[in-house]
Every structure is written in structure tokens, then in C-alpha cells.
Amino acid sequence: MTPIHTVLIANRGEIAARIVRTCRRLGKRAVVVYHEADQDSLAVRLADEAYRIDGATPVATYLSIDNILAACRATGADAVHPGFGFLSENAEFARALDEAGIRFIGPGADAIDAMGDKIRSKRIAQEAGVNTIPGYDGEIRNADHALDVACSIGFPVILKASAGGGGKGMRVIHDANPDACRAAFERTTSEAQAAFGDARVFLEKYIERPRHIEIQVLGDQHGNVVHLGERECSIQRRHQKVIEEAPSSFVNASLREAMGAQAVALAREVGYASAGTVEFVVDPSGAFYFLEMNTRIQVEHPVTEMITGLDIVAEQIRIAEGESLGFNQDAIQLKGHAIECRLCAEDAERDFMPATGKLRVFHPPEVDGFRLDAGVQEGDNVTSAFDPMLAKLIVRGATRAEAIERMRAVLARTVVLGVTTNAAYLERVLAHAEFAAGNTYTSFLxxxxxxxxxxxxxxxxxxVVLAAALLSNRTLADARFAPPAIHGAMQDWRNE
Structure with a gap:
């Protein structure tokens, strides 16, 4: 297979900028597509070429397969990296690129199809010898059926969208109350239809106070598959990950080996060739169960890179070029501990309401062992058109305790003005005694x-705050008697 020359990045924000940097290091030409709202973005400025695309809404623009194919033709791109989200797990997109003679930097469409349907993926996992959560792996027909199945399994149970992901289309049923069961079924199917265009749901035992632990896998086109250890993603809000770390403080060598072996077995079962993630829930006893497989790069992949020394995007590109992995399982060594915090434009004191505004100052600190994956820079306008994540703050330490202290220092010294962020909230999570002790689980927050x-x-x-407010008011009042030039400057400052 010939080398890839030009990579078109069908994404935006920090992941687009991150892929551009790897392309540049590998000597690949990087093209970024962009909606008008992103025309001054960091990714656009970093790319070798930027190509504008349009749609009914900013999000719809990036979801259009026709847009991406047109951009490939216009820019001469011979490969597409989808990043995460948008079209990254769309089998139709992968097939359309293949038909156009453009390489998809990701797994084959068949693997995406197999793992994209939660009912089908659970059956495949069982065939591969992977632990699965007790439940009914067929489609739940109606609320009465859900109640019958739940009673046979034992409460609590959880209804899940078959085509789901990202924490959408889930409802926990705690007891045999028919009204509660009917409401849960109706809400889950409605949300599934609205979010994924597929109202099918399935039901399984709800694991209480679980940890969310995932295994990163890499597979090539020659049948080689390895895992890169685990990431713990238990700190979640409304099923959305907030803080991730690698390795997990809970996982010992034997548990890592068992989970890794099952993740590799599943990847082999579907002929997986790229980077992928097999997600598990782990109960307090250490029993683990398959949750889903994400057939793309994950938001949290940098923590794995920090402790393995690998560039996972570079490995994806090499695999798409037909190269073999070049290393076996024994060559993977996990060194130190890494933590990632998702810095988001949101107000933690107002139920995490998304924040907007002009990013007047964005100044992360210079700290040893710190990596910044940002999608923004000073002067950018932060809108509500996209996900509120501004950047990922990643640190590595020799130990977990050192990584926690380093991350707390990064959060405390990151200066953001113009937009409210969750930085202070993240620091409070890291400072919590239970987090420090490693007692993390999905209901932690x-x-x-x-x-x-x-x-x-x-x-x-x-x-102190009152005195500062009074002084500020006195200063502004005194400005009425200042010379015109000074008064105008004060007005400009107040209006910004």
C-alpha cells in the first residue's frame, strides 16, 4: 500500500489541532475543513490548507458526508482522519470514502457496524469469550416486556439505547413499579429516536457504584493486536467523562492482564485494524463486564500516550498505510501516572450551564510533565454552537499522588478571562480525600x-470582596470628573 500524502481532518477544535501536529511530524500534508464559525480557529491556522464547508447548522456541516467528499476532491486529500464524534463511527461514511478511493484512518466499515449496535456488539462479545452484564440482549418490545425481563433479572436494571453512546438513551429502573417502568421505557425510546434515529432499547442488570475502566487496543491489517493498558474514567457527570487517568489505581497486574486479553479477543473477533477502545464496568469486587467498543480515537487518549510514549494518532496513520505495528504486547511498558482534566466553558455553580463570550486571556502555565491539547487561543469567541470543551489539561507524574498535585497546580495557575470555566470545580474534585485515596466510581460527583x-x-x-467592590465603584464614579480622553477609556473598559 502506498504512503498517505494528504490527510483531511473531518473534525474541529482540539482534536483537529492535535491531529495536524502529528501529521506535520510525520511529513504529511494536513487539511482542515471548517464551518464559518470556526474560520479563525486554532486548527485552521495550524493546517497546511483549510477548506470551508457549509450546512444548515454548524454541527450539521461536519456531519455531511457530501461535504467531506467534496473537500477531499478539492484539496487532493488521499486519506481522512475523523477524530472523535461527528462522522467518526459512521460506517456509511467509511464505505463512501472507500468507494471514492480515499483511505479512512480508522477501522473497516464492517467493524464499525458490528460494534455500533449495542445489541449486536454484546452478542459478538459473548462469542469472543468476553464477560457481559447479565441481561436481555434482544430488543425490548414495550414497557410490559421491560418489566417482565427486569423481574426475571432482578432490580436494579438499566434500559439502554441500542444505537446509543455518549451517555444518551439510558434510564435506571430501581423496582417493579409499573408506572416508573413505563415512564423509563417511554423516555429512553424517545431519547434514543431523537439522538440516534433508532428507538430500539435493550435491558441489563445495573451494576451499582461501578468503576468505568477502558482498555486501549491497537490492531493492524496483518492480524496483530495489542492493548496499551487501561484508563479509568469513573469521574463522570450525567454519563459524560470529566477526569480520566491511567493507569487505574484499582487495577492490579492480574486484572489488567485479564481485561486486556478480553479486549484483544474482541478486537480479533471483528478483524479490527486501527485504534479502538473496549469499555468495561467494574464492580467493587473486581468483576468486570463489557460495556461497549468505541471504534475511534477517544477524547482521553493522551493519558495513555503519556505513560506509554506512543503517539496513537501516528499509529493510526501507519496502520492505514498498511504497516504492521512493529511491536508486540511485551514491548508495552506503563511508566508513571497520567491525569487528564477537560477544561470546559461552563459554570459549575449554575448547574454547569454552558458559558459563552470572548476569550480575552487564555494562559496555561509552564509546568514540567504538563501537556496542553487546546482547541482555542486568546481572542476566540466561545459560542454555544459546539461542545463546551476548550482544552484538555494532561499531566504525568512518577506516582499518582505526584500527578494529582501537578494537575492541581496546573488548574490553579491556568488563567482564563472572558469565559467562565470549570477549572476551580476540577481542582476541588482532585483535592477531595476520596479521590486522593482512589475511591472513585461513576456516581462519585x-x-x-x-x-x-x-x-x-x-x-x-x-x-475584602466588599471593599474591592466599593473601591471599584468609587473609581468609576471619580472617572466622571476625569479629562475626556480618560473618561472615554474608562467607558471602553466597562463596555468590554
Whole structure:
């Protein structure tokens, strides 16, 4: 297979900028597509070429297969990297590229199809000898059927969208209340239809207080498959990951070997050739169960890169070029501990409401062992058109404790003005004694909600804030008597 010359990145934000950097290091020409809302973005500025695409909405623009094919023809791209989200797990997209003679930097369409349907993927996992959660792996027909199945399995249970992902299309049923069961079924199917165009749902046992632990796999076109250890992603809000780390403080060598072997077996079962992630839920006893396989690069892949020294995007590109992995399982060594925090434009004190505005200052610190994967830069306008994530803050330490302290220092010293972020909230999570002890699980943020709220100010702090406010008002009032030039400058400052 011939080498790839030009990679078109069918994505935006930090992942697009991150892929551009790897392409540049590999000597590949990088093309970024963009909607008008992203015309001044960091990814557009970094790329060798940027090609504008349009659609009914900003998000729809990036979801159009025709847009991407047209961009490939116009720019001469011979390969497409989809990043994550948007078209990254769309089998129709992978097939359309193949028909056009353009390489898809990801797995084959058949593997995407197999793992994209939660009912089918669970059956394939069982055939591959992978542990699966007890449940009914067929389609739940109606609310009465859901109640019958739930009673046979034992409560609590969870309804899930078959085509689901990203925490959407899920409802927990705690007991045999028919009204609650009917409401859960109706809401889950409705949400599944709206989010994925597929109302089918299935049902399985709900594992209480689980950890969310995933295994990164790499497979090539020659049948070689390895895993790169685990990532723990248990710190979640509404099923959305907030903080990720590698390795997990809970996983020992034997559990890592068992989970890794099952992830590799599943990848082999579907002929997987690219980077992928097999996600598991792990109960407090250490029993683990298959959740899903994501057939793309993950948002949290940098923590694996930090402890293995591998560039997973580079490996994806080499695999798409037909190269073999060049290393076996024994060559994978996990060194140190890495943590990633998702820095988002949102107000943690107002139920994480998305924040918008002009990013007047964005100044992360210079700290040893710190990596910044950003999709923004100073001067950018942060809108509500896309996901609120501004950047990923990633650190590595020799130990987990060192990584936590390093991340806390990064969060404390990251200066963002113009847009509210969740930085202070993330720092409070890292400072929590239970997080430090490694007692993490998917309900962590909810169970510790009160402790993670911003602490009430002391009387001394309140007095300082009041004095500052009074001084500010006095200064602005005095400006009325200032010379015209100074008065105008004060007005400009107030209006920004």
C-alpha cells in the first residue's frame, strides 16, 4: 500500500489541532475543513490548507458526508482522519470514502457496524469469550416486556439505547413499579429516536457504584493486536467523562492482564485494524463486564500516550498505510501516572450551564510533565454552537499522588478571562480525600455534590470582596470628573 500524502481532518477544535501536529511530524500534508464559525480557529491556522464547508447548522456541516467528499476532491486529500464524534463511527461514511478511493484512518466499515449496535456488539462479545452484564440482549418490545425481563433479572436494571453512546438513551429502573417502568421505557425510546434515529432499547442488570475502566487496543491489517493498558474514567457527570487517568489505581497486574486479553479477543473477533477502545464496568469486587467498543480515537487518549510514549494518532496513520505495528504486547511498558482534566466553558455553580463570550486571556502555565491539547487561543469567541470543551489539561507524574498535585497546580495557575470555566470545580474534585485515596466510581460527583460546591466565604474574605467592590465603584464614579480622553477609556473598559 502506498504512503498517505494528504490527510483531511473531518473534525474541529482540539482534536483537529492535535491531529495536524502529528501529521506535520510525520511529513504529511494536513487539511482542515471548517464551518464559518470556526474560520479563525486554532486548527485552521495550524493546517497546511483549510477548506470551508457549509450546512444548515454548524454541527450539521461536519456531519455531511457530501461535504467531506467534496473537500477531499478539492484539496487532493488521499486519506481522512475523523477524530472523535461527528462522522467518526459512521460506517456509511467509511464505505463512501472507500468507494471514492480515499483511505479512512480508522477501522473497516464492517467493524464499525458490528460494534455500533449495542445489541449486536454484546452478542459478538459473548462469542469472543468476553464477560457481559447479565441481561436481555434482544430488543425490548414495550414497557410490559421491560418489566417482565427486569423481574426475571432482578432490580436494579438499566434500559439502554441500542444505537446509543455518549451517555444518551439510558434510564435506571430501581423496582417493579409499573408506572416508573413505563415512564423509563417511554423516555429512553424517545431519547434514543431523537439522538440516534433508532428507538430500539435493550435491558441489563445495573451494576451499582461501578468503576468505568477502558482498555486501549491497537490492531493492524496483518492480524496483530495489542492493548496499551487501561484508563479509568469513573469521574463522570450525567454519563459524560470529566477526569480520566491511567493507569487505574484499582487495577492490579492480574486484572489488567485479564481485561486486556478480553479486549484483544474482541478486537480479533471483528478483524479490527486501527485504534479502538473496549469499555468495561467494574464492580467493587473486581468483576468486570463489557460495556461497549468505541471504534475511534477517544477524547482521553493522551493519558495513555503519556505513560506509554506512543503517539496513537501516528499509529493510526501507519496502520492505514498498511504497516504492521512493529511491536508486540511485551514491548508495552506503563511508566508513571497520567491525569487528564477537560477544561470546559461552563459554570459549575449554575448547574454547569454552558458559558459563552470572548476569550480575552487564555494562559496555561509552564509546568514540567504538563501537556496542553487546546482547541482555542486568546481572542476566540466561545459560542454555544459546539461542545463546551476548550482544552484538555494532561499531566504525568512518577506516582499518582505526584500527578494529582501537578494537575492541581496546573488548574490553579491556568488563567482564563472572558469565559467562565470549570477549572476551580476540577481542582476541588482532585483535592477531595476520596479521590486522593482512589475511591472513585461513576456516581462519585453526585454522591459528593455538597462537598464539591464552592465553599462559603469567610467573614474576612467577604470583607475584602466588599471593599474591592466599593473601591471599584468609587473609581468609576471619580472617572466622571476625569479629562475626556480618560473618561472615554474608562467607558471602553466597562463596555468590554
Amino acid at each position: 453526585e454522591e459528593h455534590k455538597a462537598a464539591l460546591q464552592i465553599p462559603a466565604p469567610t467573614p474576612e474574605q467577604a470583607a
